[in-house]
Amino acid sequence: MSKKYDAIIIGGGHNGLINAAYLAKAGKDVLVLEKRHVLGGAAVSEEVYPGFTYSVCSYVVSLFRPHIIRELNLAKHGYDIIPMDASFQPLPDDDLGLCRWGDASRSRREIARFSKKDSEVYGEFSKVMTHMAKLAKEVIDHPAPDVASINPKELSSLLRMGKVFKNLGPELLHMNTKLLTMSSADFLDLWFESEVLKGPMAVSGIIGTFLGVRSPGTAYVLLHHYMGELDGAFRSWGFSKGGTGGVSIACANAAKSYGAEIRTNVNVSHVKIKNGKSTGIILANGDEIDSKIVVSNLDPNRTYLKMIGEDNLPKDITTEIKRFKLRGSSGKVNFALSGVPNFCKKRDGLEFMKGDIAIVPNVDYVEKAYDQAKYGEFSEKPYINIVVPSLTDPTLAPPGKHVMSCFVQYAPFDIKEGPEYWPKLAGKFGDAVQNTIKEYVPDIDSLVEHRQVVTPWDLQETFGLTEGNIFQGELTLEQLLFQRPISGYAKYKTPIENLWMSGSGTHPGGGIMGSGGELSAKSILKEKVI
Amino acid sequence: MPIQTPFHPRTSELNSSLDWKDWGGYFAANSYNVVNDFEYYAFRHSAGLIDITPLFKYKVTGKDASRFLSRLIVKDISKLKLNQATYCCWCDDRGMVIDDGTVMRFGEDEYFVTAADPSYSWFSRFIKKLDVHIEDVTDSYCALALQGPTSRDILKNMCDADLDSLKFFWTTSTKADGFEFKISRTGYTGDLGYELWIKNEDALKLFDAVWSAGQNYNIRMSGIAALDIARIEAGLIMNGVEYHSSLHALTPEQMSTPYELGLGWMVNLDRETFMGQKALRAENKNGSRWATVGVDINWPDLEELYQKHGLPPHTEAGAWRHSVPIFQKQHVSKQIGYATSGTWSPALKKNIALATIEIDYAKPGTEVNFEVMVEHHRETVRATVHKPQFFNPERKRSILKK
Numbered sequence: 001m002s003k004k005y006d007a008i009i010i011g012g013g014h015n016g017l018i019n020a021a022y023l024a025k026a027g028k029d030v031l032v033l034e035k036r037h038v039l040g041g042a043a044v045s046e047e048v049y050p051g052f053t054y055s056v057c058s059y060v061v062s063l064f065r066p067h068i069i070r071e072l073n074l075a076k077h078g079y080d081i082i083p084m085d086a087s088f089q090p091l092p093d094d095d096l097g098l099c100r101w102g103d104a105s106r107s108r109r110e111i112a113r114f115s116k117k118d119s120e121v122y123g124e125f126s127k128v129m130t131h132m133a134k135l136a137k138e139v140i141d142h143p144a145p146d147v148a149s150i151n152p153k154e155l156s157s158l159l160r161m162g163k164v165f166k167n168l169g170p171e172l173l174h175m176n177t178k179l180l181t182m183s184s185a186d187f188l189d190l191w192f193e194s195e196v197l198k199g200p201m202a203v204s205g206i207i208g209t210f211l212g213v214r215s216p217g218t219a220y221v222l223l224h225h226y227m228g229e230l231d232g233a234f235r236s237w238g239f240s241k242g243g244t245g246g247v248s249i250a251c252a253n254a255a256k257s258y259g260a261e262i263r264t265n266v267n268v269s270h271v272k273i274k275n276g277k278s279t280g281i282i283l284a285n286g287d288e289i290d291s292k293i294v295v296s297n298l299d300p301n302r303t304y305l306k307m308i309g310e311d312n313l314p315k316d317i318t319t320e321i322k323r324f325k326l327r328g329s330s331g332k333v334n335f336a337l338s339g340v341p342n343f344c345k346k347r348d349g350l351e352f353m354k355g356d357i358a359i360v361p362n363v364d365y366v367e368k369a370y371d372q373a374k375y376g377e378f379s380e381k382p383y384i385n386i387v388v389p390s391l392t393d394p395t396l397a398p399p400g401k402h403v404m405s406c407f408v409q410y411a412p413f414d415i416k417e418g419p420e421y422w423p424k425l426a427g428k429f430g431d432a433v434q435n436t437i438k439e440y441v442p443d444i445d446s447l448v449e450h451r452q453v454v455t456p457w458d459l460q461e462t463f464g465l466t467e468g469n470i471f472q473g474e475l476t477l478e479q480l481l482f483q484r485p486i487s488g489y490a491k492y493k494t495p496i497e498n499l500w501m502s503g504s505g506t507h508p509g510g511g512i513m514g515s516g517g518e519l520s521a522k523s524i525l526k527e528k529v530i
Numbered sequence: 531m532p533i534q535t536p537f538h539p540r541t542s543e544l545n546s547s548l549d550w551k552d553w554g555g556y557f558a559a560n561s562y563n564v565v566n567d568f569e570y571y572a573f574r575h576s577a578g579l580i581d582i583t584p585l586f587k588y589k590v591t592g593k594d595a596s597r598f599l600s601r602l603i604v605k606d607i608s609k610l611k612l613n614q615a616t617y618c619c620w621c622d623d624r625g626m627v628i629d630d631g632t633v634m635r636f637g638e639d640e641y642f643v644t645a646a647d648p649s650y651s652w653f654s655r656f657i658k659k660l661d662v663h664i665e666d667v668t669d670s671y672c673a674l675a676l677q678g679p680t681s682r683d684i685l686k687n688m689c690d691a692d693l694d695s696l697k698f699f700w701t702t703s704t705k706a707d708g709f710e711f712k713i714s715r716t717g718y719t720g721d722l723g724y725e726l727w728i729k730n731e732d733a734l735k736l737f738d739a740v741w742s743a744g745q746n747y748n749i750r751m752s753g754i755a756a757l758d759i760a761r762i763e764a765g766l767i768m769n770g771v772e773y774h775s776s777l778h779a780l781t782p783e784q785m786s787t788p789y790e791l792g793l794g795w796m797v798n799l800d801r802e803t804f805m806g807q808k809a810l811r812a813e814n815k816n817g818s819r820w821a822t823v824g825v826d827i828n829w830p831d832l833e834e835l836y837q838k839h840g841l842p843p844h845t846e847a848g849a850w851r852h853s854v855p856i857f858q859k860q861h862v863s864k865q866i867g868y869a870t871s872g873t874w875s876p877a878l879k880k881n882i883a884l885a886t887i888e889i890d891y892a893k894p895g896t897e898v899n900f901e902v903m904v905e906h907h908r909e910t911v912r913a914t915v916h917k918p919q920f921f922n923p924e925r926k927r928s929i930l931k932k
Contacts, residue, residue: 134842399683
C-alpha cells in the first residue's frame with residue numbers, strides 16, 4: 001500500500017508550486033506532479049540552443065504579489081527580478097522612435113516630439129491609473145465575493161470591497177465604469193491625441209485575448225497590465241534572473257524547504273473519483289496515488305473535461321465549461337543572436353533597449369493585424385513585444401551574444417486550415433516575425449544563430465495550455481472575478497468534492513502573479529479540509 | 531573644496547546626473563543617473579563599478595608591523611597569512627570603537643590598512659620604539675570596487691590573476707596590459723565582488739581596461755546612494771551612521787563598543803595586551819547595554835496607514851540615514867532603541883533598517899514598534915528584530931576551483 005498524501009498538485013507551474021509551498025508550510029504532506037522534464041509550466045527557462053537560455057513562453061514579470069515573496073521567503077530561494085527602465089517603440093523610416101523612461105522628464109520630452117499636449121497629460125493619466133490599480137489590487141488579493149450569494153461571509157467581503165469603491169469618489173468611480181466597458185483605444189482617446197503614443201499603450205488591452213484594440217471591454221485588460229507592482233511601486237516590469245523559469249525554481253525551492261515532494265516526468269491521466277469525491281489521481285501508466293485532496297493547476301478546460309471527465313459532471317456544467325473562452329491569439333519566437341540587434345542606430349548607447357521594444361507604430365497597425373486574424377490567418381505584420389534580456393542579465397547568453405524573445409500577436413489558434421496545421425505554418429510564421437523585425441534591424445538575418453517558434457498549437461501540446469491561451473482562459477470581463485472560470489465554482493472549488501483548482505484559469509487570472517496558487521491554498525487551509 | 535580622484539576624467543564623463551558629494555575630501559558620485567535604481571541592481575545582477583579612492587589608505591611596514599597592528603586592533607593581526615585580508619576595528623583604551631576597516635597582508639612585514647577616517651595620527655602615536663613605518667598613501671593610491679555576480683568574469687577578461695581560486699577576503703597581485711595592480715576579494719555590498727588597488731599614475735589604464743572588459747557583462751557605474759542600499763541589506767555598518775568614532779563623540783553616550791556594534795566576533799581577547807582589552811574583557815563578562823540589529827518593518831501595517839489617507843504605500847527613494855525611534859511592543863511610549871539607517875530592500879521586498887537597541891530586546895524575533903511618518907502624521911507600525919544581515923547570497927563566498 002503506497003502512502004496517502006494530504007494533497008496532490010497536478011502541474012508544476014508557478015501557481016502549483018506556490019500552492020504546494022503554502023500547504024507544505026502549514027505542515028501538510030504535499031506531492032507535486034509535473035508532466036514535463038522541467039518545472040515552471042509557462043514560466044520556464046530552457047537552454048533550447050547550447051549556451052542560450054530562453055524564457056520560452058512567459059518573458060516578463062510584474063504582477064507577482066510581493067507578499068508571496070515575503071511569506072514564502074522567496075528571495076532566499078533565488079527569486080530575483082531585474083526591473084526594466086525603458087519602453088521603446090521603434091518607428092519606420094529610420095525615425096528616432098519613442099522611448100518612455102523611468103525618468104518622467106525624459107519621457108515627457110520624448111512624447112512631446114509627437115504631441116506636446118500628450119506629453120503633459122501623460123502624468124495625469126498615470127495618476128488616475130494608479131488609483132484604478134489600487135482598486136484592482138484590492139480585488140486581486142482576495143478571493144472574489146459572489147454578488148449573487150446571501151452568505152454573510154460573502155456579503156461582508158462584498159462590503160469591504162464596496163468601501164474601497166466608495167472611497168474613490170464619484171469622479172474616479174465614473175472613470176472605473178468607463179474602464180470596465182470601453183475599448184482600450186477609445187479609453188485612451190479620452191486622454192491622448194498621438195496615434196504613435198497610443199499604439200503601444202493600447203496593445204496592453206489585447207494581450208492574450210482574441211480581441212482588437214477597438215473591441216469593447218479591452219480597457220480593463222489594459223489596467224490588468226498597468227497594475228504591475230514591483231517593490232511596492234506600481235507599474236514596473238522586470239526580468240527574472242536566469243529567465244522566467246527563475247521564478248518557478250524559487251517557488252519550487254521554497255516548497256521543498258517546507259517539505260513538499262516534487263516529481264517531474266509524471267503524466268497524470270485523470271482524477272480518481274468515488275461518489276462525487278476525489279480520492280487521488282491515476283497516472284497515464286495506470287499507477288494510482290491516493291490523497292485527501294487534489295489541486296489541479298491545469299486550465300479549466302483540462303481540469304473539467306480531462307481530469308474529471310464529462311461522465312462525472314452534470315450536463316449544464318459541461319456545456320458551460322465548453323463555452324469558457326480560450327481562443328489563444330499569440331505565439332512566441334525566440335532568437336539566439338551573435339550580436340546586439342540594434343533597433344535604432346540613431347540613439348546613443350543601448351539603454352533604450354534594456355526594457356521592452358514594441359513593434360506597433362500606431363493604433364491602426366494593430367487593428368489591421370487583428371483584421372487578418374479574425375478570418376483565420378496569422379498577422380503578416382503582427383504586433384511584436386520584444387525583449388533582449390541578455391543585455392541586462394549577461395548569464396543568459398555567451399559574452400557578446402544575445403537572446404531575443406518576441407511575443408507575437410495575432411497568431412490565432414483556430415487557423416483556417418485547422419489548428420493541427422500549425423506545425424506546417426511555423427516556419428512561415430517565424431519568417432513573418434523576422435521580416436517585420438528586419439524593417440527596424442536591417443542586419444537581423446545575419447545575426448540569427450538559432451530560432452525557436454512557439455505556435456499556439458505548441459502552447460497546447462507542449463505546455464498544456466488549451467487552445468494556446470496564455471492566461472488559461474481569456475481575461476474578458478464575463479470570465480473574471482466570481483465568474484472565473486464559471487459562476488458557482490469560482491472559489492478554487494469544482495463540482496467534485498476535494499478537487500480544487502489553482503491555475504491562472506481561476507481568480508484573479510493570468511500573468512506571473514502567483515495569486516491563484518496562494519489564494520487557493522489559503523482557501524483550502526481556511527476550510528480545514530486537510 | 532573637495533578634490534578630484536584620479537578616475538575623475540572618466541567618472542565625470544559618465545555622471546549624467548551631476549550628483550556629487552563630498553566623501554573624505556574627494557568628489558564622489560552619489561548617483562550617476564537621475565533614476566538610480568539600476569546602479570543598485572548592478573550589484574545584484576551584473577556588476578557595479580564604484581570609485582572608492584576616498585578611503586583612507588596606509589602602508590604599514592617594518593619588522594614590528596605585525597605586533598604593532600595586533601596591539602592597536604581588536605583582532606590578532608599577526609595571525610593573518612600572506613595575501614590574506616581581514617575586516618576589523620580598533621578601539622581606544624575604554625574599548626570604544628574609533629574606526630573600522632580592512633587590513634591586508636602584502637608581505638611578511640608589509641600591511642595595507644584602509645579606514646573611513648584619517649587615522650595616521652592615531653596609529654603613529656603608538657609606534658614609539660617599534661620598528662614600524664606608516665606611510666599615508668591615501669593620495670597616491672586609488673581604488674575601484676567592482677561588485678556583483680559578473681565581476682569575476684569581467685576581471686578574468688582583463689588580467690592574468692587566478693580568480694577562480696581566489697577566496698573571500700584574500701588578495702592577489704596581477705598584471706594587465708601595461709600595468710600592475712592588486713586585487714582583494716572584499717567589498718561593501720555583501721555580494722561577489724573585488725576591490726582593485728593601484729598607483730594613481732595608472733588609474734585611467736585600469737579604469738579603461740575594466741570598463742571595456744565589462745561591456746559584455748552589463749557593467750554600470752554605481753554611486754554612493756546605490757552602495758548604501760546594498761550595504762544595509764548585507765548588514766554592514768558605517769562609521770558616522772551606525773556609530774560615532776570615539777575620537778569625535780562628544781559624550782560617552784555617543785560611543786559604542788565592538789560588542790554593541792555586532793563586531794564581537796572579531797575581538798580576540800586572550801592574547802598579548804591590546805588597546806581596549808581590559809574594558810572589552812569586562813564587557814564580555816558583564817554583558818553589553820546595547821546591540822546592533824536588523825529590523826524588519828511590517829509592510830502590510832504601513833500599507834494600511836497609507837490606505838487611511840487614500841494613498842498607495844510609499845517609501846523613501848533609496849536608503850535613508852537618520853535616527854528613527856523604536857518602541858516596546860507592549861508600551862508604545864517606552865523607547866527601547868533607534869534605527870540608524872534603512873531602506874526598502876529590492877532583493878527581499880521588505881522594508882528594513884539597522885538599529886541600536888537595548889540588549890533585552892536584541893533577540894531575533896522580538897516584536898517592537900517602529901515609528902513612521904505617514905502624510906505628516908507620526909504613527910507606529912509593528913516590526914520584528916532580525917540579525918543585521920538580511921541578504922547573503924552563496925555566490926559571495928563561492929570559489930570555482932580549489
